[in-house]
Amino acid sequence: MxxxxxxxxxxxxxxxxxxxxxxxxxxxxxxxxxxxxxxxxxxxxxxxxxxxxxxxxxxxxxxxxxxxxxxxxxxxAGLLGKCALTDAKGDMLFETISDVRKKISVGLVGKLAAEFPTEPGTFYLKDNTQENKDRRAAAMRENYKKMMNEKCQAFDKILKMIQTNKDFCIGNELTFVDIQLVSLYIFSKDVNVGHDFEKASPLTFKTAMNIINKNPKIKEFVDEFQASGKPCTGLGKLY
Amino acid sequence: MxxxxxxxxxxxxxxxxxxxxxxxxxxxxxxxxxxxxxxxxxxxxxxxxxxxxxxxxxxxxxxxxxxxxxxxxxxxAGLLGKCALTDAKGDMLFETISDVRKKISVGLVGKLAAEFPTEPGTFYLKDNTQENKDRRAAAMRENYKKMMNEKCQAFDKILKMIQTNKDFCIGNELTFVDIQLVSLYIFSKDVNVGHDFEKASPLTFKTAMNIINKNPKIKEFVDEFQASGKPCTGLGKLY
The missing domain is CATH 3.40.30.10 (Glutaredoxin)
Structure with a gap:
């Protein structure tokens, strides 16, 4: 290796x-x-x-x-590349999740640019006081949560089409997209970029919970990350 | 099949x-x-x-x-899935192209929203006269071209890292990302979403030309599409 x-x-x-x-x-x-x-x-x-x-x-x-x-x-890791159609089903959901997150991020940066001007080409605020950093973090947080809660319903639509076993997105074994749901869950619990995962896409949430709770390695990874107290992004106090 | x-x-x-x-x-x-x-x-x-x-x-x-x-x-088609590292090198370039195009599209829709209001949840203009359609198409065209010309330089940076044979992006045979370059070339020639491909990323342009000119099936496909007179997007008169 x-x-x-x-x-x-x-x-x-x-x-x-x-x-x-x-x-x-x-x-x-x-x-x-x-x-x-x-x-x-x-x-x-x-x-x-x-x-x-x-x-x-x-x-x-x-x-x-x-x-x-x-x-x-x-x-x-053996979670992609075994069957083209299985990968395609997973990619439908993965691309939908990526799309929603990218569109929200790019859209939000544009939306907040007038209110929170940054140094050219960077994400650093011109007014770099802690108070202004906190204000931008709060504005990002509220907008992100609202948009994720609205747009996440698409995840359940796709999952309903491809799922046959409640413990996995596709088929009867772990694939790449299952791991994306684990990360989506971890993000949803973050104070700065969290959203109401269970309410916004209940089927996707339940599946994420099954994936985490029935695989000891994944459970250990999630528990260790959450115990670390580390954030999901550099937003807020870090900038 | x-x-x-x-x-x-x-x-x-x-x-x-x-x-x-x-x-x-x-x-x-x-x-x-x-x-x-x-x-x-x-x-x-x-x-x-x-x-x-x-x-x-x-x-x-x-x-x-x-x-x-x-x-x-x-x-x-046998253009992905043979070697994980080859696919990863190709995905670096593919994701960079996708990123640039998505960021420009999402950013432009936001940027032009105030000047060209649309019916809620659609891309249809509230002022649906041909004159206003043409004005939006012109604004999209100019902004898109300018931003593509600026951001496409990233393609050459990545290609320089991965290319070993001037006729292909990776290795000595056709892969998925080569086909993305063909489509990038076709888009660059479109009146509504075109950009100065050769000037903005000369290495990527030359590689695209080699891919097209040395593969008769690809050449035939490009020639047929260009002869059809079909557009690359629904922008402009179609909306």
Whole structure:
């Protein structure tokens, strides 16, 4: 097995799903935590393809793009790539979740740009006082929650079409999209980007709970993350 | 081989890549053209998972989400799923292209919403005169082109990292992401959503040209589409 190095910030964000996939596949990797306080000054020195994290260094190549890395980890863990139609059913739900989250994020940044101007090309506030940071975090939180609660109903629509066993999204074994539901659950409990998961998409919520509670490795991962007190994003006090 | 039915509008949009993948894999499918003029009244009757096209009906299930369908078609055509690391390298570039296009689209809709108000929940203009349609199309066109020209440089950055043979993105044979470059080229030539592909990302452009010109099936597909005079999107006069 080739040596792998995952570089990411010290929150769940876009690295959490990759770490859970590696755990499920018993795949060793070096977990490199990048400090956010020195990120802006140091990022040039990391040799990143697009100035973005996470990256996975494997076989001498630095892979970027979260979805590319997640798919790689899922394939290595045996949770993707066995059957094209199974993967396609899972991708329907995965793409729907990704779409909703991306549209909300991009839309919110635009919506809040006038009220909370940032330094050009960054997410840093021009008015960088703690009070203004808290105000933006609160505005993001409320808007995100409202939009997720509205748009998450799509997840249940898709899941109803593909599910045949209440313990998994597709078929009778764990696949990549099940792990996405675990991360969706973890995000839903975060104070800054949480939403009413159970109310907004009850079938997806119940399935996530079954996935977590019936797989000891996943349960252990969720419990450990929640006990760590780490946030899901860098929003709020961290910026 | 199971029977497949692809339902989409009569423009390139999100269906073109799927059709090219099926052609390359010699995969038979029924090409069902959905009329855009009656779309709003009839869409309930199509039994679509998310009121969106394209969908692929296969083995009694209606698959939605363009990327899910594209990946399914690419896997069936032998252009994905052979090597996890090859797929990951391709996905880096594919996700970067998707990201840029999605961010521009979502951002533009928000940016132009105040100037061109639409009927709630639709893309139809409240002021539905041809003059106003043309004005919105022009505003979309100019903004889209400007943003694509700026952001496409990321494609060359990624391609430089992964390419070893100028005729393909990865390795020495055709893969899924090569087909994405073909579609990117076709879009770049469209009057409404075109951009200066050669200037904005010269390496990606040259690679796209090599992919098209050295594969007779791809060349035939591109020539046929361009000769058809069909647009790449429903923007402009169609709405």
């Amino acid at each position: 080739s040596k792998k190095q995952l570089k990411y910030f010290d929150w769940y964000g876009r690295g959490g799903t990759i770490k859970l996939l590696f755990k499920l596949g018993n795949i060793d990797f070096e977990d490199v935590i990048v400090g956010f306080d020195t990120w802006n000054e140091k990022k040039e020195s990391y040799g990143l393809p697009l100035d973005q994290l996470p990256v996975l260094v494997v076989d001498g190549i630095t892979l970027c793009q979260t979805t590319a890395i997640e798919r790689f980890a899922a394939t290595k | 199971s029977k497949k039915q692809l339902k989409y509008f009569d423009w390139y949009g999100r269906g073109g890549t799927i059709k090219l993948l099926f052609k390359l894999g010699n995969i038979d499918f029924e090409d069902v053209i959905v009329g855009f003029d009656t779309w709003n009244e009839k869409k309930e009757s199509y039994g679509l998972p998310l009121d969106q096209l394209p969908v692929l009906v296969v083995d009694g299930i209606t698959l939605c989400q363009t990327t899910a369908i594209e990946r399914f078609a690419a896997t069936k």
